[in-house]
Structures are given as structure tokens and as C-alpha cells.
Amino acid sequence: MVLVNTLIPIFVLIGLGLFTRHIxxxxxxxxxxxNPFILNICLPPLFFWSTASVALTEILxxxxxxxxxVASLLSxxxxxxLAKRFWNIQHPADRMLLSLSGLNPNTIYMGVPLFTLLYGSHGTLPVIISSLTFNILFMGLGMALLDHLTQPEPTRIRTLLVRLFVKNPLFMPPLLGxxxxxxxxxxxxxxxxxxxxxxQATAPVALFTMGLSLYGQSVRGQLKPILLISSIKLLVHPLLALLLASLFWPLPRIWMEGVVLANALPAAAMVSVFALKYERQVSVVSSVxxxxxxxSLLTLSGWMLILPYLPALRAH
Structure with missing residues (x-):
């Protein structure tokens, strides 16, 4: 019942966004x-309050x-x-963009609504920590490396830091919290x-906007890399997180569920923004x-069915 009550509303709202674009x-x-309403009005207070209302030891x-x-780096x-060995993709910037699409989950537009429906507004802390981790370490450093690899005059470190830490509306609120x-x-x-x-406004607006943005998107490029990267993102990435949490760094149940679900989310739309910016692998990244x-409707359903058994798995 939790599965139906959580995932069906998510995909109905995405479908509603698609339908309203269609008509x-x-x-x-x-x-x-x-987008500005979500990123500048809804999410910053949510990120602030989610970190301000719990102990600092729980956040860190x-x-x-x-x-x-580790799970993301391995994915x-x-x-x-795969890109270098089997797909003959030579330029490291191309391989980096494909790697980002295989490791970076959609924590903002899918993660926050999912965790809000599952655990309430006070249960979004795991996905917020995940979002900070991905935005700072992977997207921030990824942008710096892509600039270095593709631009004749790479962006200065100071400009990158200002863009990442000052102009990013989702960075300062949780730190202030x-x-x-x-x-x-x-x-x-x-x-x-x-x-x-x-x-309460964040989840429906974010999902509806996601549906609006997906309208008109089509699958373009080589199908095999697209399907393999999508499989790595939806299946391998969360499986690695589950194994690490079960075998090496045991977590309480709520945090184990959080790390698996956060990593089981579909690829983040921000990676396609990078692909467009650098004009590389646009069709493959967008298709992923x-x-x-x-x-993810099917794969998230599968992971949510497995979640009740995670503590028993960890106990062994």
C-alpha cells in the first residue's frame, strides 16, 4: 500500500505535466x-529547516x-x-559527461518529493545530504574539470567557486541550518x-515541472549505451550503496533506506544542461x-519492496 500511495502520485503528477504540455x-x-519558484522559493527554506531542526551529529x-x-565513484x-573500452569514446570530456549521467541522481525533482511522501517533510534529511554531496563534489568538480578539458581559456577557480557556493540557492540554506x-x-x-x-508546495510543483520539461524529449543516439547507462544508474548504483551499507558501513534502517533510495533515483536533468553547455554527448545524456x-517507476517499486528486508540482510 505504501508503494501505491507513494509512487503512483509521483508519476501521475509527472504525467499531468506532460499532458498539459500536450494540450x-x-x-x-x-x-x-x-523552475525559479522551486529552486529559489520552495527548496531553500526546506533545506534550511531540515538541517536546523535536527542535531548536527545527525547531519554529519x-x-x-x-x-x-564510494557507490557513486564506482558507478x-x-x-x-565501458565508454573507453567498448564504445570507443576517446575524449575524456565525453566520458565524464556519460559518467555523470550514470552516477548523479535526480535528488531535487524526484528525491525531495519521494522522501516527502514516504517520510514527511521532516524525513527529507537523507536526500538533502545526498543533494549537497552530489552538487558540491560531483557537479561542482565536474564542471571545473569539463571547463579545463574543453575550454581554450578555462574558467578561473574563483569564478567556479562563486558559481558553486554563492550563486547556488541550494548550498547556503542547509549550511545556515x-x-x-x-x-x-x-x-x-x-x-x-x-x-x-x-x-507541501515543493513536491507537486517539482513533479509537475518535471513532466513539463520531459515533453517532446525523444530517445536519440546509440541505444546500447543509453540502456546500459540507465541500468547502471537505476540498478547498479543503488545495489553498490546497499552492499556498502550492509557489509562495510552499517547504518540504522532509516538511513539505509535513504542511501539506497537516493542512489536509485533516475539521472539528474542537470547533466543534460552540462552536455548542452559543452556541446558533447547531448543525445545520449538526454536519452538516459x-x-x-x-x-524508474518499475525499479523504484522494486527497491521499495526490498526495503523492509534490509535490516535482516544487514544483520547477517
């Missing part, structure tokens, strides 16, 4: 309105972060090796009510995002 109730310009869950990093390395928590500041009830309202998003 021309909304157009591509609408995405330019909804080093085992969770280590599992996320990305597997895609890199950590500071709030560390200082033991009070949590006014009125502020809590505001955060709850914004959290479309395929992994559609197929």
Missing part, C-alpha cells in the same frame, strides 16, 4: 516560471556520506570504462508552520534522463 495549456516558457553522518561517495568509473542547530537556537512555531506549507525517469 498546450502550458508551453516551454512555463518551465522558466516554475559520515558513513552515509562515505557510502554515497561513474564503470561507465567511464547547521549553524542554527549548532548554536541551539529556538525553533518558533510560526516558522515551523511556514516551512511546512512550503514543503528520459529512459531512466520512465523506467
Amino acid at each position: 498546450r495549456l502550458f508551453d516551454s516558457q512555463s518551465i522558466q516560471v516554475f 553522518n559520515l558513513r552515509f556520506i562515505a557510502i554515497t561517495l 561513474g568509473a564503470l561507465v567511464w570504462w 547547521m549553524l542554527w542547530s549548532a548554536c541551539g537556537l529556538p525553533k518558533p512555531e510560526a516558522l515551523s508552520g511556514l516551512m511546512t506549507l512550503l514543503a 534522463i528520459v529512459i531512466s525517469t520512465l523506467v
Whole structure:
């Protein structure tokens, strides 16, 4: 029942976005309105409150972060090796973009709604920590390396840091929340009510916008790499996280569920923005995002069916 009550609403809202684009109730310009609302109005308070309302020791869950990093690096390395060994992709910038599509999950538009429906607005901390990890270490460093590999005059480190830490609306709020928590500041009830309202708006608007952005996207490029990268993202990536959490860095049940689900999310749309920016692997990366998003209805269902057995698996 949890499976039905969680995943069906998610994909119905995505489908509603697709349908309204199809009947021309909304157009591509609408995405330019909804995206800033999500990224600048809904998510920063949610990220702030999710970290401000829990102990700092819970936020700095080093085992969770280590599992996320190692599982992602292994998934990305597997895609890199396949691209070089079997797909004859020579330029490292091309291989990096493919690797990013195989390791970077859609924590914002799919992860936050999924965790909100599963655990409530106070249960989004695992996906927020995952989002910070991916945005800072993988997307931030990835952007710096892609600039270095493709630009005749690479972007200066200072410019990259400002873009990553200052202009990114999802970086400072959780850090301020950590500071709030560390200082033991009070949590006014009125502020809590505001955060709850914004959290309730985040999930449906993010999913609807995702449907709007998927409209008109088609699968282009070589089918074999697209399917393999999508499979790595949806199956291998979370499986690696599960194995690491079971065998090397045991986690409490809620955190084990969180690390598996966060890594089981489909490929992040931000990777296609990078592909367009550097004009490399655009068709393959975009197709991976479309395929992994559609197929994730099945794969997420599978992982959610497995979740109740995770503590028993870990006990062995």
C-alpha cells in the first residue's frame, strides 16, 4: 500500500505535466516560471529547516556520506570504462559527461518529493545530504574539470567557486541550518508552520515541472549505451550503496533506506544542461534522463519492496 500511495502520485503528477504540455495549456516558457519558484522559493527554506531542526551529529553522518561517495565513484568509473573500452569514446570530456549521467541522481525533482511522501517533510534529511554531496563534489568538480578539458581559456577557480557556493540557492540554506542547530537556537512555531506549507508546495510543483520539461524529449543516439547507462544508474548504483551499507558501513534502517533510495533515483536533468553547455554527448545524456525517469517507476517499486528486508540482510 505504501508503494501505491507513494509512487503512483509521483508519476501521475509527472504525467499531468506532460499532458498539459500536450494540450498546450502550458508551453516551454512555463518551465522558466516554475523552475525559479522551486529552486529559489520552495527548496531553500526546506533545506534550511531540515538541517536546523535536527542535531548536527545527525547531519554529519559520515558513513552515509562515505557510502554515497564510494557507490557513486564506482558507478561513474564503470561507465567511464565501458565508454573507453567498448564504445570507443576517446575524449575524456565525453566520458565524464556519460559518467555523470550514470552516477548523479535526480535528488531535487524526484528525491525531495519521494522522501516527502514516504517520510514527511521532516524525513527529507537523507536526500538533502545526498543533494549537497552530489552538487558540491560531483557537479561542482565536474564542471571545473569539463571547463579545463574543453575550454581554450578555462574558467578561473574563483569564478567556479562563486558559481558553486554563492550563486547556488541550494548550498547556503542547509549550511545556515547547521549553524542554527549548532548554536541551539529556538525553533518558533510560526516558522515551523511556514516551512511546512512550503514543503507541501515543493513536491507537486517539482513533479509537475518535471513532466513539463520531459515533453517532446525523444530517445536519440546509440541505444546500447543509453540502456546500459540507465541500468547502471537505476540498478547498479543503488545495489553498490546497499552492499556498502550492509557489509562495510552499517547504518540504522532509516538511513539505509535513504542511501539506497537516493542512489536509485533516475539521472539528474542537470547533466543534460552540462552536455548542452559543452556541446558533447547531448543525445545520449538526454536519452538516459528520459529512459531512466520512465523506467524508474518499475525499479523504484522494486527497491521499495526490498526495503523492509534490509535490516535482516544487514544483520547477517
